[in-house]
Amino acid sequence: MADRYLSFTGTxxxxxxxxxLGLPQPAVLRRWSQASPEFEGGVLHLTAGKxxxxxxxxxxxxxxxxAPAAVVLDATGVRDxxxxxxxxxxxxxxxxxVAASGRIVVLGAPLSAEDHHQAAAQQALEGFTRSLGKxxxxxxxxxxxxxxxxxxxxxxxxxxxxxxxxxxxxxxxQVIEVGPAQEADVDWSQPLAGxxxxxxxxxxxxxxxxxxxxxxxxxxxxxLDVPGASADAGQLAARLGxxxxxxxxxxxxxxxxxxxxLPDGLDVLVHNAGITRDRRLVNMPAERWSSVxxxxxxxxxxxxxxxxxxxxxxxxxxxxxxxxxxxxAGNAGQTNYGASKAGVVGLVRSLAPRxxxxxxxxxxxxxxxxxxxxxxxxxxxxxxEAGRRMNSLGQGGLPVDVxxxxxxxxxxxxxxxxGQVVRVCGQSLLGA
Numbered sequence: 254m255a256d257r258y259l260s261f262t263g264t265x266x267x268x269x270x271x272x273x274l275g276l277p278q279p280a281v282l283r284r285w286s287q288a289s290p291e292f293e294g295g296v297l298h299l300t301a302g303k304x305x306x307x308x309x310x311x312x313x314x315x316x317x318x319x320a321p322a323a324v325v326l327d328a329t330g331v332r333d334x335x336x337x338x339x340x341x342x343x344x345x346x347x348x349x350x351v352a353a354s355g356r357i358v359v360l361g362a363p364l365s366a367e368d369h370h371q372a373a374a375q376q377a378l379e380g381f382t383r384s385l386g387k388x389x390x391x392x393x394x395x396x397x398x399x400x401x402x403x404x405x406x407x408x409x410x411x412x413x414x415x416x417x418x419x420x421x422x423x424x425x426x427q428v429i430e431v432g433p434a435q436e437a438d439v440d441w442s443q444p445l446a447g448x449x450x451x452x453x454x455x456x457x458x459x460x461x462x463x464x465x466x467x468x469x470x471x472x473x474x475x476x477l478d479v480p481g482a483s484a485d486a487g488q489l490a491a492r493l494g495x496x497x498x499x500x501x502x503x504x505x506x507x508x509x510x511x512x513x514x515l516p517d518g519l520d521v522l523v524h525n526a527g528i529t530r531d532r533r534l535v536n537m538p539a540e541r542w543s544s545v546x547x548x549x550x551x552x553x554x555x556x557x558x559x560x561x562x563x564x565x566x567x568x569x570x571x572x573x574x575x576x577x578x579x580x581x582a583g584n585a586g587q588t589n590y591g592a593s594k595a596g597v598v599g600l601v602r603s604l605a606p607r608x609x610x611x612x613x614x615x616x617x618x619x620x621x622x623x624x625x626x627x628x629x630x631x632x633x634x635x636x637x638e639a640g641r642r643m644n645s646l647g648q649g650g651l652p653v654d655v656x657x658x659x660x661x662x663x664x665x666x667x668x669x670x671x672g673q674v675v676r677v678c679g680q681s682l683l684g685a
Contacts, residue, residue: 258279277336277647279642280391281392283419283499284653285420292356292417294320294643295321295323297347299325299326299347300327301330301343306403314325314441318576320352322352322355323350323351323356324355325413325417326340326358326359328360329363329364341559347362349592351393356416357395359397361397363375382426387680396416396421396427398416400431404434405431405433408431409431409669411664412429412431412669413668415657415658416429423650424586425620427675430670432670435668436668437665440471443470444471444472444665445472446472446523449474451473451511453523454502454525454527457476457482457485459655460478460523460525461476462525464476466653466657466660473495474496475495476495476498498511503552505555507559508556511556511560512560518567522556522560522571522657523574523663524557524573524597525573526548526552527593531587537588537589542589545593550593550597561665568613569614570615571587571614571617573663574597574609574616574618574619575621576618576619577621578676578681580620581595581674581676584680588642598620601673602617605672616672618664618675619675619676620676622679623641623643625652626650626652644678654677
């Protein structure tokens with residue numbers, strides 16, 4: 254369903270009326286397209302504190318007189334309150350000049366266990382970036398990337414390419430940790446070339462967008478969905494040059510059947526399949542509880558375990574699960590759904606270090622907020638409008654926003670990103 258309010262605020266009368274009434278004035282977001290894949294203009298590189306990072310690969314640094322499409326502030330050397338003053342001094346003069354739908358990325362360091370002044374200053378960067386994200390407006394975003402050490406600067410290239418591009422249009426107020434560099438040699442135009450990706454619940458909605466985006470990036474995509482959706486899955490797979498797999502992901506032998514269908518192995522596993530059965534707990538029968546937990550969480554655990562144990566997921570592989578801000582912030586009428594999606598977060602945080610150490614596989618999650626789908630179009634008008642406006646960007650996201658985030662995490666060059674839960678929510682006012 255079209256966002257008529259967003260369209261209205263783009264007109265002269267709409268801008269005048271919303272300004273006079275103090276209503277949200279969301280900007281039309283600039284998203285990736287084949288015709289316009291990159292922002293026009295360059296990246297302004299600034300520093301606060303004493304940095305020992307090497308140059309950031311592949312970034313263009315225009316002169317300070319240019320109106321930047323993006324700003325990267327290296328704050329890894331900020332160790333005290335005086336260093337925070339340098340953050341203000343660096344960004345204060347340039348924030349206003351950042352282009353509409355532009356990007357600000359702050360680079361931070363891990364919090365020191367031995368130096369509480371450094372820890373306080375680095376933690377302050379989180380409050381700073383999230384607050385700036387809520388006030389900067391015009392479709393611009395602000396994110397914080399924590400680098401584990403100086404070597405992580407090169408490992409952050411995939412993350413910086415994503416956050417500084419139109420692909421990250423609905424990502425703001427996020428803190429992303431980047432670990433030590435992992436070897437990867439990719440063609441940035443087709444980073445998934447030669448790799449096989451499986452998308453559960455891939456026939457429609459967000460799953461279909463994920464499948465399309467992974468295929469765009471070169472992957473051979475297997476579209477998995479329930480037998481009842483086999484026609485849609487088959488049509489999508491044929492269009493993408495992939496294949497379809499009709500399977501109930503909750504079946505006890507789902508992992509075994511996937512392994513048999515992919516004898517040559519799998520590189521990317523996207524757990525997208527999910528259902529809702531909303532009702533307040535006092536009115537929720539056991540079947541509504543168990544069906545949601547089985548599809549959204551138990552099947553993810555069983556399938557992941559089976560594919561790792563069988564070696565179907567090859568070294569260098571990627572697991573991307575779908576959480577939700579409902580699992581982070583909770584939502585009335587969704588105790589079952591919130592529990593299942595919080596469980597996905599727990600899975601990611603626990604499994605990620607072991608999966609990387611034992612299998613060479615990273616594990617991350619995307620946590621969508623209000624995304625414009627058929628499901629959200631059925632929500633009553635006033636609740637739907639509240640969902641759209643209660644974020645820093647003042648609008649709902651699109652399925653492609655989740656898909657682009659998934660593709661970044663699936664990238665072979667994103668091996669230093671592990672155990673992360675990235676909200677695709679336009680910096681929702683709900684949750685952490």
